[in-house]
Amino acid sequence: MSKMPKWADAVLIPLISILLAFFFSGLVIMAIGKDPIVAIKTMVQGAFGSTQGIGYTLYYATNFIFTGLSVAVAYHARLFNIGSEGQATLGGLGVAVVCLAVPWPHWTLALPAAMIGGAAFGAAWAFIPAYLQAKRGSHIVITTIMFNFIASALMGYVLLNVLKVPGSMAAESANFGPGAHLPTFHEMLAPFGINFNKNAPANVSFLVALLACVVFYFLIWRTRLGYEIRAFGQSDTAAHYAGINRVRIVIIAMLISGALAGLMAINNVMGEAERLIDNAVEGAGFIGIAVALMGRNHPIGIFLAAILFGFLYQGGAELAFWESIPRELIVVIQGLVILFTGALDNMVRAPLEKLFIALDKKKEA
Amino acid sequence: MDYLTVIQILDSALRLATPLLLTCLAGLFSERAGVVDIGLEAKLLAAAFLSGAVAHTTGSIWIGLGAGVAGSLAFSMLHGLASITFKGDQLISGVALNFLAAGLTVVIGQAWFKLGGRTPSLTPDERFSSWEPSFTEAMSHIPVIGPAADELIAGHTVLTYIALAAVPLSWWVLFRTRFGLRLRAVGENPSAVDTAGVSVVALRYAALVIAGVLCGLAGTYLASLAAGFVKDMSAGRGYIALAALIFAKWRPWYALYATLLFGLLEAIGNRYQSISVGDFVIPVQFMQALPYILTVIILAGFVGKAIPPRAGGQPYVKER
Numbered sequence: 001m002s003k004m005p006k007w008a009d010a011v012l013i014p015l016i017s018i019l020l021a022f023f024f025s026g027l028v029i030m031a032i033g034k035d036p037i038v039a040i041k042t043m044v045q046g047a048f049g050s051t052q053g054i055g056y057t058l059y060y061a062t063n064f065i066f067t068g069l070s071v072a073v074a075y076h077a078r079l080f081n082i083g084s085e086g087q088a089t090l091g092g093l094g095v096a097v098v099c100l101a102v103p104w105p106h107w108t109l110a111l112p113a114a115m116i117g118g119a120a121f122g123a124a125w126a127f128i129p130a131y132l133q134a135k136r137g138s139h140i141v142i143t144t145i146m147f148n149f150i151a152s153a154l155m156g157y158v159l160l161n162v163l164k165v166p167g168s169m170a171a172e173s174a175n176f177g178p179g180a181h182l183p184t185f186h187e188m189l190a191p192f193g194i195n196f197n198k199n200a201p202a203n204v205s206f207l208v209a210l211l212a213c214v215v216f217y218f219l220i221w222r223t224r225l226g227y228e229i230r231a232f233g234q235s236d237t238a239a240h241y242a243g244i245n246r247v248r249i250v251i252i253a254m255l256i257s258g259a260l261a262g263l264m265a266i267n268n269v270m271g272e273a274e275r276l277i278d279n280a281v282e283g284a285g286f287i288g289i290a291v292a293l294m295g296r297n298h299p300i301g302i303f304l305a306a307i308l309f310g311f312l313y314q315g316g317a318e319l320a321f322w323e324s325i326p327r328e329l330i331v332v333i334q335g336l337v338i339l340f341t342g343a344l345d346n347m348v349r350a351p352l353e354k355l356f357i358a359l360d361k362k363k364e365a
Numbered sequence: 366m367d368y369l370t371v372i373q374i375l376d377s378a379l380r381l382a383t384p385l386l387l388t389c390l391a392g393l394f395s396e397r398a399g400v401v402d403i404g405l406e407a408k409l410l411a412a413a414f415l416s417g418a419v420a421h422t423t424g425s426i427w428i429g430l431g432a433g434v435a436g437s438l439a440f441s442m443l444h445g446l447a448s449i450t451f452k453g454d455q456l457i458s459g460v461a462l463n464f465l466a467a468g469l470t471v472v473i474g475q476a477w478f479k480l481g482g483r484t485p486s487l488t489p490d491e492r493f494s495s496w497e498p499s500f501t502e503a504m505s506h507i508p509v510i511g512p513a514a515d516e517l518i519a520g521h522t523v524l525t526y527i528a529l530a531a532v533p534l535s536w537w538v539l540f541r542t543r544f545g546l547r548l549r550a551v552g553e554n555p556s557a558v559d560t561a562g563v564s565v566v567a568l569r570y571a572a573l574v575i576a577g578v579l580c581g582l583a584g585t586y587l588a589s590l591a592a593g594f595v596k597d598m599s600a601g602r603g604y605i606a607l608a609a610l611i612f613a614k615w616r617p618w619y620a621l622y623a624t625l626l627f628g629l630l631e632a633i634g635n636r637y638q639s640i641s642v643g644d645f646v647i648p649v650q651f652m653q654a655l656p657y658i659l660t661v662i663i664l665a666g667f668v669g670k671a672i673p674p675r676a677g678g679q680p681y682v683k684e685r
Contacts, residue, residue: 028472032473137666138666142660335462342457344446344453347453
């Protein structure tokens with residue numbers, strides 16, 4: 001009994017929610033005595049006005065695609081994974097271990113190995129909460145929050161006591177070798193005669209992220225496993241009677257989720273920092289929640305939402321620089337987006353449903 | 366480790382446990398009524414910021430306390446609007462509010478005071494003073510009991526005593542009053558409460574009001590203790606309180622024990638960078654992570670089973 005057309009559900013509701021979130025963000029900007037129009041112009045100019053800006057925007061977007069997909073795959077099984085942050089942190093450790101253990105001759109060899117390392121560590125970090133949820137009914141939201149904190153403590157320990165370069169003051173690992181250097185957009189586009197900014201951190205990981213979107217689509221909507229995940233998410237009892245193993249689906253969905261979060265590390269750790277630093281994830285795991293909600297757990301939506309948040313991140317940095325509006329404005333916008341697209345969904349949906357029902361009746365009459 | 370050190374660690378444990386206890390009791394009321402509250406962190410931050418800012422502006426910590434409670438209440442009501450009125454996802458609403466508070470406190474703080482998101486330092490007059498009764502001073506020369514009385518019983522601010530008093534009070538309200546019975550019923554079986562002709566919505570909002578006030582006290586305590594607000598000063602305490610709530614299995618007295626334990630862990634971690642047991646050195650990071658690890662173990666049901674209120678997390682939809 002669909003009360004409204006499919007396009008309204010997929011496009012109209014998210015659009016209205018986002019506009020509401022931006023409207024309130026504008027009010028916040030006005031409340032602190034700044035001009036929202038100038039702010040938007042500064043952000044657009046900063047994020048898309050130069051190849052450096054674009055490079056940063058796409059770099060951030062790459063992180064958010066991975067974490068957005070991570071949150072989304074769990075959400076299809078109705079598991080709310082708040083732990084992408086911790087899983088991405090551990091993914092960074094996996095990537096660092098792979099990059100430091102072997103003197104890689106070329107990035108084409110180092111990248112697949114690092115991807116396996118990051119995904120494996122991320123998945124492993126998701127495994128315990130998944131197992132506890134599936135076998136012992138421990139609520140995954142709480143356990144993944146706890147695991148975020150444990151991950152950050154563990155990372156602090158590993159950086160200080162294991163990976164730190166002897167004699168160095170900074171709690172960070174050694175630099176990765178030149179063979180583990182991923183080509184940046186500058187190096188990738190130079191052969192085509194395009195002069196992309198040299199300092200922008202966007203790199204080949206962006207293409208891996210796009211590939212992940214495609215794989216995600218086929219996995220969720222075109223495979224048996226994806227069908228089982230979605231069936232389980234729609235109704236866990238119905239799935240059970242259909243012969244779908246509950247424990248198996250919860251664990252597999254979370255392992256994929258953790259692996260996707262861990263994959264993010266090829267971008268921030270291997271692509272940008274080229275060494276392991278503390279708090280390398282910088283909240284990207286949490287932004288994944290906003291991205292997945294906004295993108296309606298669909299890869300196309302997630303891609304667009306990730307670009308939007310990449311824009312907000314890069315634009316927000318420019319805003320801090322030129323307009324002296326703190327970067328935390330982005331956190332406010334992020335909160336408002338999650339609030340309106342996630343928690344206040346019914347506020348937008350209910351009146352729209354009424355409107356469409358009224359329109360239908362008019363047509364019939 | 367001598368006796369005085371032990372006393373000092375216990376004193377600092379009580380100091381650190383106070384905001385945890387208030388926040389934990391806030392979560393207790395809200396979750397007992399069936400509203401899961403991940404947004405405790407948001408309320409702490411909002412209260413800490415507003416109380417710090419207003420106490421500085423007006424010169425009175427009591428007006429600051431009022432502002433802190435009001436800020437915390439505003440976030441509580443927003444949570445209610447999303448999760449009770451509009452029947453949204455309580456977890457998502459809580460996550461959203463945490464981001465909102467983390468961002469707004471800094472953005473507004475910067476616009477207001479231009480100190481990079483901090484509020485100006487509070488003078489001693491603009492903070493809660495500690496209670497130093499004459500009898501503990503007179504006792505302080507008595508060995509063993511004296512220092513204990515001086516450090517543990519006296520020397521805390523009014524909010525610590527309020528927090529301790531809130532434990533039996535919460536127990537009494539929840540388990541000995543009609544309101545408490547209904548509140549707990551609404552978290553277990555809201556349709557039964559509805560059938561009895563009692564408003565589910567009103568009860569859940571009432572629980573959120575109590576939670577808002579308690580978080581307001583906790584946030585103000587943080588600002589008063591640190592003499593002002595700094596960015597992210599709640600430092601995950603909302604989540605630790607949530608952990609303590611599970612640890613306490615949603616019961617007031619156990620909440621006191623759980624928060625005291627977590628306070629003690631933090632106090633020990635603050636005092637010793639690393640603790641050696643024989644040849645083995647326990648790293649400080651392990652101490653930091655211990656509350657979270659303990660919570661996971663409790664959640665896994667290896668040490669007794671923590672069963673949350675049955676209707677927790679689900680919006681109540683009337684049958685038609």
